[in-house]
Amino acid sequence: MYRETLEQRLPAVRERIAEAARRSGRGPDEVRIVAVVKGHPHAAAEAAVEAGLKDLGENRVETLAERVRSVGRHVCRWHMVGHLQSRKARDVFGITDLLHSVDSVRLAGRLGRAATEAGERLPVLVQVNVAGEESKYGFSPGEGVEAVHQVADEGGLQVRGLMTMAPLTDDEGEVRRTFSGLREIREAARRATGLELPELSMGMSNDYEIAVEEGSTMVRLGTALLGERPG
Ligand SMILES: *Cc1c(COP(=O)(O)O)cnc(C)c1O
Numbered sequence: 505m506y507r508e509t510l511e512q513r514l515p516a517v518r519e520r521i522a523e524a525a526r527r528s529g530r531g532p533d534e535v536r537i538v539a540v541v542k543g544h545p546h547a548a549a550e551a552a553v554e555a556g557l558k559d560l561g562e563n564r565v566e567t568l569a570e571r572v573r574s575v576g577r578h579v580c581r582w583h584m585v586g587h588l589q590s591r592k593a594r595d596v597f598g599i600t601d602l603l604h605s606v607d608s609v610r611l612a613g614r615l616g617r618a619a620t621e622a623g624e625r626l627p628v629l630v631q632v633n634v635a636g637e638e639s640k641y642g643f644s645p646g647e648g649v650e651a652v653h654q655v656a657d658e659g660g661l662q663v664r665g666l667m668t669m670a671p672l673t674d675d676e677g678e679v680r681r682t683f684s685g686l687r688e689i690r691e692a693a694r695r696a697t698g699l700e701l702p703e704l705s706m707g708m709s710n711d712y713e714i715a716v717e718e719g720s721t722m723v724r725l726g727t728a729l730l731g732e733r734p735g
Pocket of ligand 1: 540563585586708709710724725726728
């Protein structure tokens with residue numbers, strides 16, 4: 505069933521990403537799809553890999569661990585895209601290729617210590633709550649540049665870029681400002697730190713084309729690829 509769903513949906517999604525990338529003066533290869541398989545059975549994750557998707561994501565570390573165990577550690581790159589409690593910092597090691605959601609100095613500190621002890625270097629993104637929504641995690645826009653500094657100073661962490669989530673709204677202008685806002689924070693952080701910060705993780709099923717137009721390098725897609733989550 506998931507194989508047919510993906511056969512139907514993936515080519516159109518890829519085409520829309522390619523067109524949006526072109527509108528931003530980039531090639532289709534400059535945007536990666538992270539298939540967020542949360543809420544779907546393992547068959548969905550396996551079908552995603554079979555369909556040629558190379559990056560899969562989960563929003564809870566417990567489900568990520570289960571998923572990696574059942575689907576395989578090295579059949580794709582694994583992304584942790586949701587909030588991680590500081591006390592669970594250790595749990596991402598060994599199962600995560602990119603953690604999108606470093607949203608506090610406390611979490612960064614725990615992750616850094618765990619990475620140093622494990623002798624690993626964990627690639628991470630710094631999450632910024634650009635729109636300032638109460639319900640969302642992340643550093644405030646004003647803290648963004650300093651947060652990149654602080655996270656990068658943690659020995660075991662490699663800051664690859666930034667992540668945000670846009671408000672759920674029909675107001676396209678507000679969504680676009682959220683994404684362009686993250687891009688501007690990235691530029692400021694680049695100047696301040698000298699880090700390359702190549703990745704901007706932004707865009708979900710309902711706003712990924714706008715995100716790509718504004719410079720996204722990773723769209724995190726669940727529903728657009730796999731349909732509504734069951735249950
Ligand atoms: C669930 C989730 C997504 C994907 O959501 P869709 O709207 O189904 O594309 C992306 N990012 C995060 C952080 C999520 O939790």
